[in-house]
Amino acid sequence: MLPARYWLQLALLFCVGAYAGPVADPLTKGTVLIATTNLHGTSFEKTVILLTQHDRQGALGVTINRPAHKNVAEFFPDLNAKSGNHPLYLGGPVHPVALFLLARTTAREGWIPVMADIHFTGGAAAYRFLKQVPKDSPEFQLRVFAGYAGWAAGQLENEIQRGDWLTATTKPDIIFSTAPERTWEHLYRLHSGKWI
Numbered sequence: 001m002l003p004a005r006y007w008l009q010l011a012l013l014f015c016v017g018a019y020a021g022p023v024a025d026p027l028t029k030g031t032v033l034i035a036t037t038n039l040h041g042t043s044f045e046k047t048v049i050l051l052t053q054h055d056r057q058g059a060l061g062v063t064i065n066r067p068a069h070k071n072v073a074e075f076f077p078d079l080n081a082k083s084g085n086h087p088l089y090l091g092g093p094v095h096p097v098a099l100f101l102l103a104r105t106t107a108r109e110g111w112i113p114v115m116a117d118i119h120f121t122g123g124a125a126a127y128r129f130l131k132q133v134p135k136d137s138p139e140f141q142l143r144v145f146a147g148y149a150g151w152a153a154g155q156l157e158n159e160i161q162r163g164d165w166l167t168a169t170t171k172p173d174i175i176f177s178t179a180p181e182r183t184w185e186h187l188y189r190l191h192s193g194k195w196i
Contacts, residue, residue: 027054027156027167030115032174033061034166034187043093044164046184049149050102050175052112052120059151062091062100062120064143064175065183072099072130072144083131089180091145100148101126104172105140118172122148141176166191 033049040046046065053060066089068075073084076099091100100122107113110125121129130144151159159165168191177183188194 038164059156062145065180066090086144091147092149094150096147099126100145102143
């Protein structure tokens with residue numbers, strides 16, 4: 001039987017491991033970035049960003065928890081009331097007048113697979129998709145974004161090392177949450193081990 005002091009050391013190790021937060025995942029498509037309190041007072045305060053691309057040139061993603069509280073047609077008037085009747089999300093500060101989509105659907109031409117059955121596209125492919133598929137189609141879940149977040153080569157890695165972002169994997173249900181205003185707090189508590 002182990003002495004009591006060994007059990008105490010094991011318990012302490014378990015507690016530290018449970019609350020220290022996850023080791024940073026490799027930066028791949030499908031990773032989520034959770035803004036830390038380092039970014040309070042910046043345009044990325046309390047954001048959760050899904051990476052849709054990461055390679056030697058840099059990284060690209062969209063902010064999944066910033067609803068604009070307007071429909072797509074109000075920002076993109078060339079989409080009519082039917083095709084533009086989707087809630088709009090503010091994807092990030094880069095090209096804020098460009099349209100991007102995340103959909104939980106099967107693979108489609110011109111779309112980039114991000115994780116599981118989630119795909120990403122922008123530009124002309126995004127416009128075509130919105131014009132062809134009615135709102136609330138049972139075939140897929142959809143998020144429409146204006147703009148994206150982007151980093152040059154090495155820039156995101158430096159920000160993570162500085163403590164600006166936590167990285168984690170997540171489930172599609174978080175990405176398409178019906179309560180996006182709670183997403184940051186939920187993920188930050190889960191992955192930092194801190195109460196805010």
